[in-house]
Amino acid sequence: MSVSSIFLRHHALRWIVPTGVAGIVALTASGVLSAQASPDLPSRTAAQLLADVEIVARRHNIRVDRGRHERWAAWMSLEDGHRGRALHHYARAILAGDVASVGRAAVAAVYPQIARRRPLRMDEWTLEAQRWLDDLRQARSDADRNGSERQQWQ
Numbered sequence: 001m002s003v004s005s006i007f008l009r010h011h012a013l014r015w016i017v018p019t020g021v022a023g024i025v026a027l028t029a030s031g032v033l034s035a036q037a038s039p040d041l042p043s044r045t046a047a048q049l050l051a052d053v054e055i056v057a058r059r060h061n062i063r064v065d066r067g068r069h070e071r072w073a074a075w076m077s078l079e080d081g082h083r084g085r086a087l088h089h090y091a092r093a094i095l096a097g098d099v100a101s102v103g104r105a106a107v108a109a110v111y112p113q114i115a116r117r118r119p120l121r122m123d124e125w126t127l128e129a130q131r132w133l134d135d136l137r138q139a140r141s142d143a144d145r146n147g148s149e150r151q152q153w154q
Contacts, residue, residue, distance in 0.1 A: 046073035046089070067098030078108055078115030
């Protein structure tokens with residue numbers, strides 16, 4: 001049975017399905033269906049996240065690619081401007097068997113700016129998208145000021 005035959009036999013679905021999809025998209029865009037963390041939570045460090053990976057691996061008896069997680073921690077350290085910490089994580093990735101991290105560590109040592117975020121391109125499409133996002137942010141800010149609150153997950 002094909003999807004088109006279902007729509008041919010059940011005429012109501014021609015309206016219900018698109019309306020339902022549009023409703024879900026609208027709710028998601030409005031932020032009603034968003035999960036938010038409390039601003040009072042402590043920030044997560046790479047060390048804490050790596051420790052959490054170990055806990056989950058032990059608890060569920062699963063194999064973890066530690067080299068991959070150390071590479072991730074190294075990249076995050078480079079993004080934050082901490083070359084020494086990045087080299088430490090690359091060394092741990094190498095010890096975990098990730099030989100390619102030797103090259104990554106060399107690049108990080110010589111050119112740590114590789115992880116710096118690049119400025120966005122500024123073509124017409126990007127500018128139009130930014131205007132749309134600015135309008136959306138302003139509408140949300142106006143709604144928050146007018147007492148309209150989004151449902152918060154506790």
